[in-house]
Amino acid sequence: MAATGKSCAIGRFAAFLSQRGLRLTAQRRAILDAVFGTHQHFTADELLVWARALDRSVSRATVYRMLPLLTESGLVRALDLGKNSKVFDPNYADHPNHNHLICENCDRIIEFESEEIARLAEDIGRRLGFEVTGQKLHLTGACVEFGARGTCAHKGRRHGRSG
Amino acid sequence: MAATGKSCAIGRFAAFLSQRGLRLTAQRRAILDAVFGTHQHFTADELLVWARALDRSVSRATVYRMLPLLTESGLVRALDLGKNSKVFDPNYADHPNHNHLICENCDRIIEFESEEIARLAEDIGRRLGFEVTGQKLHLTGACVEFGARGTCAHKGRRHGRSG
DNA sequence: CTGCATGCAAAGACTTTGCAAGAGA
DNA sequence: TCTCTTGCAAAGTCTTTGCATGCAG
16 A cells, blocks of 8 residues: 555656756655655655665765755655654655644544545635635544543554555 | 733743742743733744843743743644744734634735634544544635735735734 | 752754765756 | 766754752742
């Protein structure tokens, strides 16, 4: 499931590059494979580790130079989920309109889609005299499992790189 | 209009402090006066300047030590509005449920309230098995004035400290 | 009095940038 | 070939922290 839209996303990013007169280098390819080879959120540092595993020549500078390109392409978005670290989300390539819910207890991040949000956002924009072009909804909550038992299956679990 | 709930907010923060066994010092008072003496968003650096104008003895370290307390009290919230700088919003003291719309063209930040968001959030939470405890909606848009004229009255304006 | 709070300056974490060498198209 | 790219290391920016002194309660 992880790589559902991987090659597609990479292709779209390649198009984005050439449209700007930029080049698809070996290092950029490794970074793209790392980014779109997972659905997991990542920090700049994690991305460096992942990309280096694919191509030892990838440097930290190149990763930092790629991040703005990735976000400008619209395929990745920077998120501030409160936990003092800025993370990047590669899932906008496949799901351009998803949003996030973070569990206060187990720190799980749930992604969800809702058409109503877009509708509501448009509504609010109209009332204020704006055309809404983007929207981010960030919910925090407590899972019912935790509410009932005072803990939950995810509590304390580390979210290693999966797929 | 700026200081509508100022003394109230300061009182609530004082209560928050004593509840934690912490003290209300002269420096903290200056910082609180600066924070709740405006409805404007601010950066750590701006807060230092404002607080120092009220009490020269306020140091940068104390400002940084206050910021987590302010956010933990719930009276101030940290926002990541995209523009590479973390800003703090003191308006949660008076309006605990407001959200933000940022104009792509003139960088104006509009605050708004909508009951429907809370309702929608609760709905989404229920579907996912969560009790929603907090919500942040961040809209970006283009004001109709800009859409029609290619510019708007706010374009390029600096938002100095008002009230 | 006791223990939290402060300023200062040093340290830390994270990101950006100048430069000479390298490599896509 | 002509630029765009790269790695490296230095420099920047923002934030945190250790320590001796100060002060609220």
